[in-house]
Amino acid sequence: MSMLTPSGMGGKYRITGDHYPRMRRPKRRGRIVAVVIASVVVLGLFGYGALQLFDVFKGDDGDTKANAAPQSHPCTASPAPALKPMALPQPAGVTMNVYNATTRGGLAKTTADEFAKRGFKVKSFGNASAPYDKKVTQTALVVAGPAGEAAAREAGTQIAGSTVKIDPARKDKNVDVMIGNAYTAMASPADAAKARVTAANPPPPAPACGASTSPSAKPKSS
Template sequence: MSEPDRARNLRRRHMRERQAVVFGVLLAALAVVGLGAAAVYTESLDLPFMNRDFEAEPTPTPTRANFPCPPEGALPVAYSAITVNVYNSTTTGGLAAATQSQLVERGFTAGSTGNQPEYDGTARITFGAQGVAAGYTLAEQFTTVTFLLDGRQDATVDVTLGTDFEALVAPEEITLDPTVPLVAPAGCTPYADIVEPAPTVSASPTPAAG
């Protein structure tokens, strides 16, 4: 074999070796990428930057309360003028009837009793626009309450006894003064902003006597 032929064969061998190295590196890189993609897909690999980029922004929490403050200047309502419906959401049988009896002994007017789905709290007091002051007056009988406004048209008040309820506040610990306006709790919405005023009815003119 001549010298030019040997040189040409040597160049070809070196080229094949370089190609083999390049192909080997490419195959190794593809294998690493494939394994990484599979790990991410199966959540075997946690990439913090991916969590940060693709996490949804949290929904803002509404700041407006869904229950009204007492009407401005409203005084506590006389117990006898408040009709109370008592509902039991616990597994303690007879709790609604027993609690209503205690409220009646304190001067409240008995409404209905019954059961409701479990409520995780002490007491939930529900009233309509006409019963806001009555609801706040009744609330003083409980250690902790949440308020709920519904669409009823009368002044009756519901109280749902929750899983944290143990007993009514002792009468001597209730400090309501019938001459002092009810205090608005933190977070309530002004009564005028949340309760729609009753529509004004215009009086029809009286025809003049003929």
């Protein structure tokens, strides 16, 4: 069976066969794929922009050092107060109490016995009181009043890494030695002798930044 398009309709094509062609719109798969890709790109750009905006408000510019808490610098830190030189008493002139501020048993007695062997007068020993118990992190904390500062320095020379604390409210000359967590043993007699020289004549504090380290240094004339 054959058929020609009717005249007057401007047809130029001849249709043959028993079935007419179905007139369908061209498939749009390519357009759909393009739309999906564009959507993914837009969403990605939106997410990246949101992340950058979050970082701006958070203050994170990728440099962790810039946003870290300001560190103390030798040039800006307040200089430590200078310790006055003073004559230290001999061990026989120091009366002390030895207290154990750690969780290890027996330290007060063994340390007190060692102090006694070195000539110090040990008045008592035992566990540290609540303000110091398990709170002394260094090797030892030597506590005394202003009148007992020289005795405290002398006692501190026997334990390397110890710290002297002066309690203004204390009136007696006795010394309290608080054994701390870092304590392992007392200093050797030779090391104690070296520490005694430093304790009697403390070095001056580090000069402030910008200060001349040489007293004879003078600015050059232009």
